[in-house]
Amino acid sequence: MTGEILLKTVLGGALITLFAIFFGLIFKGIDRKIVARMQMRVGPPIRQPFLDVIKLMNKETVVPENAIKWIYHASAIVCLASSAIILLYIPIAGIEPLLHGHGDIILIIYIFIISALAMVVGGFSSSSPFATVGAQREMITMASYEFPLAVVIIAIAWKLSEEIGGDVFSVYHIAQNPLWNSVGLLGFIGLLILLFAIVVVTPGELAKIPFDVAEAETEIAQGLLVEYSGRNLAMFYIADGVRTFAMASLITALFFPYNISPLLKNYISLGDFAIVTDFLFFLLKVFLIILFSVTLVRAGMARLRITQVVTTYWITITLIALFGLVLLMWDNQLDIPLPWVG
Amino acid sequence: MLPMLSQLLKQMMKKPFTNLFPAKYAPKNVRGYLKNVQEGKTKIIPPVGIPDEETFRGKIVYDREKCIGCKMCIRVCPAKAIEFKEEEKKIRIYIGRCIFCSQCNDVCPVDALHMSNEFLLADANKASENLIVE
Amino acid sequence: MKYEIPIGPLHPALKEPIMIKCTIEGERIVDVDVIASQNHRGVEWIGMNRNNPVQSIYLAERICGICNFCHPSCLVIAVEEITGIEVPERAQYIRVIQGELERIHSHLLWAGVAAHELGFDSLLHYVWMVREKVMDILELVNGNRVTKSIIMYGGVRRDIKDEHIPKLRKMVEYYREGFNKIAKLFLEDKTIKMRTRNIGILTKEDAMKLATAGPTTRASGVKKDVRQDMPYYAYPDFEVRAVTPDILTGETVGDTYDRIVVRLLEVKQSLEIIEKALDEMPSGDILSEPKIIKIINQVKKSEGEAIGRHEAPRGEDIHYVKLKEGFEYLYAWKVRAPTYINILSWRPMLLDMQIADIPIVAASIDPCLSCTNRVTIVKNGKEKIITGDELHKLSIQKTRRLLR
Structure with missing residues (x-):
């Protein structure tokens, strides 16, 4: 019995890691292609991230003279590993995730922090002034986006405990009971505001423009990653793609956990293909989230200064998220029904 | 905004x-x-x-028959791309050195030099036939 | 804790052979040192020892790729003043048009670079897409996209033909329509405003003290422009006025935002000048002396010294030229490009700013350093500078090794 569980975990874990890397890189390619088309360029082919990874794998791995070598190498592995295991906890296309349990949403946030921290440690250990500045900036950014993110998650969990109850800090539970079904008008607006807040947090979480201060190419020459090359850089590169995919999947699970097969069943019989359509629909949702929270934002804005990042997150976005939370609370008391639901 | x-x-x-x-x-x-x-x-x-065939400055065309060997083009060429062949009293132009200013075209008294509109001149060997006009 | 970070000579923000050594406290800049290189490309030496004055025009053109009209223009103004070569009126107008076309393309290029320094690559691609139009016109009129090769002692080498004029007018119309859009994308964008307003302030006092030139000084409210103060070519007919940012925004702060405003307004001003020049261009010769050998001989016979001044896109460009009778080359030739004096303003601009502001502030003066740097090798904390001679020796050794 234990052997079976172990086998399932190991095999499933390996499969999901491969799946995450594959789709992380695919979405990275799509993102680059769309940005290129927005800028009226041709852009690289969608398989370009794979070619990049293959090329980096073949390159020499240079270690700076004054670096702390084992930390320098280990942080790349930790970053990739921690990004890959996030997906073990997130329900994909409504399927029960491999690992889940009480309070796993808090765990997911911590794993996100671990992969960012691995980059910080790697940056500090590489002993370059640019990497040091980048590492400091990454820590500050981390501290600033966690607050609004926590507000969003707590708001959702609290509302869920009021309406349905159960294990409210479990992603799977949240995904099974979409909040949109059980709120009134104020709650609906509140959820929209929370969605906006988490969409703004996403580029910070993933270190993309306008919040890519830690890697700012023109300021500190890729910052954290300035000294990395070869296989280590490839691992950070993959980790970036996987994190993007994981973050978008998390938003999907929290806000859009719906499947398309129940709707389609009314018109055609899907049979065993239901799971395939659900999966494709899930990829579509992830794509839309990446398009609006990463691609469009990173193409359409200038990079902010680190002080402006902190004020944006701590004051503007936190206030917006808190306002969403307050609306959710009022929803319980006032209970105005949604106008379009009879 | x-x-x-x-x-x-x-x-x-x-x-x-x-x-x-x-x-x-x-x-x-x-x-x-x-x-x-x-x-x-x-x-x-x-x-x-190519926008204007008359004004475009591409690879130089040399009319060997017209040339009188006055060496004026050699005197004004800023890149020293033109060589004089003593025995024949004719010139040889190294396109690899040419900066396409067309000053030699202006100075030539007999109109033996012209700019064509050929501009895809990349070559792996700077002494290849494509890059020497004589 | 204070530490130093080096910006340049190899840095994505500043791909020029100059180094800004910033002492940093946290993210704040507490001290700035600009280390300019002392090595020389030998451009002036070639002009004084190897090239005759006609060849030197093309050499001057290659001092800088982007402002390849202003450098030969300065040289030609100076030599024409000494030798007394007359310039036909039509040629003067064509020179004005060329200068303004160059200003448009240089300022648009800068706008793209500035956007890139802010991490706004979409704007970079948009502006450079718009810039293609003026590059096409340059190719149409001059026969080449970048190097113009148009100026000559006593006039210009190629005429603006009648069939080119409608295309030039179309270009003016295109930019006039596009101007509002670019101005909106740059000046109304919240993120750009956040990054440039009150950043890198150069006060009017500092601008005067450091004798900065061009848009850098005009953005600080100093009304200084060679085209206004000492009009040359056909500029007296146009009554050019120095552009200051308060024309558009109503106030002069002297920050990076104002420098963007000034450059955008100058594009508009250039369009007006080109349009007026096309309307009023007289007919006639374009070259007073078509025989180039005669010009070379006339320069050889003259004696005297003069200064050529030209308002380049980056500021006032100056060439000092001295000629001596019987001397085939330029007897003395000194080039002073506008960036040379503008880089000094980096220090007052950068003090008390953040690391994030270095790229955009450094780019805001539009630095263009056409010179080479020596190689510095840092090993085990010791610095060793390799001079040009040593580098030459090393490369000979390497070649020998390869030959063996």
Whole structure:
């Protein structure tokens, strides 16, 4: 019995890691292609991230003279590993995730922090002034986006405990009971505001423009990653793609956990293909989230200064998220029904 | 507040502005690609059209018969790209050194030098036949 | 804790052979040192020892790729003043048009670079897409996209033909329509405003003290422009006025935002000048002396010294030229490009700013350093500078090794 569980975990874990890397890189390619088309360029082919990874794998791995070598190498592995295991906890296309349990949403946030921290440690250990500045900036950014993110998650969990109850800090539970079904008008607006807040947090979480201060190419020459090359850089590169995919999947699970097969069943019989359509629909949702929270934002804005990042997150976005939370609370008391639901 | 966003969404639907010369994506093997083009297997995407054939400054064309060997072009050439062949009293132009200023065209008393509109002059060997005009 | 970070000579923000050594406290800049290189490309030496004056025009053109009209223009103004070569009126107008076309393309290029320094690559691609139009016109009129090769002692080498004029007018119309859009994308964008307003302030006092030139000084409210103060070519007919940012925004702060405003307004001003020049261009010769050998001989016979001044896109460009009778080359030639004096303003601009502001502030003066740097090798904390001679020796050794 234990052997079976172990086998399932190991095999499933390996499969999901491969799946995450594959789709992380695919979405990275799509993102680059769309940005290129927005800028009226041709852009690289969608398989370009794979070619990049293959090329980096073949390159020499240079270690700076004054670096702390084992930390320098280990942080790349930790970053990739921690990004890959996030997906073990997130329900994909409504399927029960491999690992889940009480309070796993808090765990997911911590794993996100671990992969960012691995980059910080790697940056500090590489002993370059640019990497040091980048590492400091990454820590500050981390501290600033966690607050609004926590507000969003707590708001959702609290509302869920009021309406349905159960294990409210479990992603799977949240995904099974979409909040949109059980709120009134104020709650609906509140959820929209929370969605906006988490969409703004996403580029910070993933270190993309306008919040890519830690890697700012023109300021500190890729910052954290300035000294990395070869296989280590490839691992950070993959980790970036996987994190993007994981973050978008998390938003999907929290806000859009719906499947398309129940709707389609009314018109055609899907049979065993239901799971395939659900999966494709899930990829579509992830794509839309990446398009609006990463691609469009990173193409359409200038990079902010680190002080402006902190004020944006701590004051503007936190206030917006808190306002969403307050609306959710009022929803319980006032209970105005949604106008379009009879 | 963020005027670029709407601009980007508009541009996303348009065709790319880039001129895709010589192919959409860089070919893996340039020489092999060019060979295919010569054999007619693939088609090269043309470069931007030459705007004015009269004013364009491309590879120099030398009219050997007209040349009287006055050496005036050698005197004004800023790049020292022109060599005088003593025995024949004619010149030899190294395109690899030429900076396409067309000053020699202006100075020539018998109109023996002209600028053509040929500009794809890349070559692996700077002494190849393509790059020497005589 | 204070530490130093080096910006340049190899840095994505500043791909020029100059180094800004910033002492940092946290993210704040507490001290700035600009280390300019002392090595020389030998451009002036070639002009004084190897090239005759006609060849030197093309050499001057290659001092800088982007402002390849202003450098030969300065040289030609100086030599024409010494030798007394007359310039036909039509040629003067064509020179004005060329200068303004160059200003448009240089300022648009700068706008793209500035956007890139802010991490706003979409704007970079947009502006450079718009810039293609003026590059096409340059190619149409001059026969080449970048190097113009048009100026000559006593006039210009190529005429603007009648069939070119409608295309030039179309270009003016294109930019006039596009101007509002670019101005909106740059000046109304919240993120750009956040990054440039009150950043890198150069006060009017500092601008005067450091004798900065061009848009850098005009953005600080100093009304200084060679085209206004000492009009040359056909500029007296146009009554050019120095552009200051308060024309558009109503106030002069002297920050990076103002420098963007000034450059955009100058594009508009250039369009007006080109349009007026096309309307009023007289007919006639374009070259007073078509025989170039005669010009070379006339320069050889003259004696005297003069200064050529030209308002380049980056500021006032100055060439000092001295000629001596019987001397085939320029007897003395000194080039002073506008960036040379503008880089000094980096210090007052950068003090008390953040690391994030270095790229955009450094770019805001539009630095263009056409010179080479020596190689510095840092090993085990010791610095060793390799001079040009040593580098030459090393490369000979390497070649020998390869030959063996």
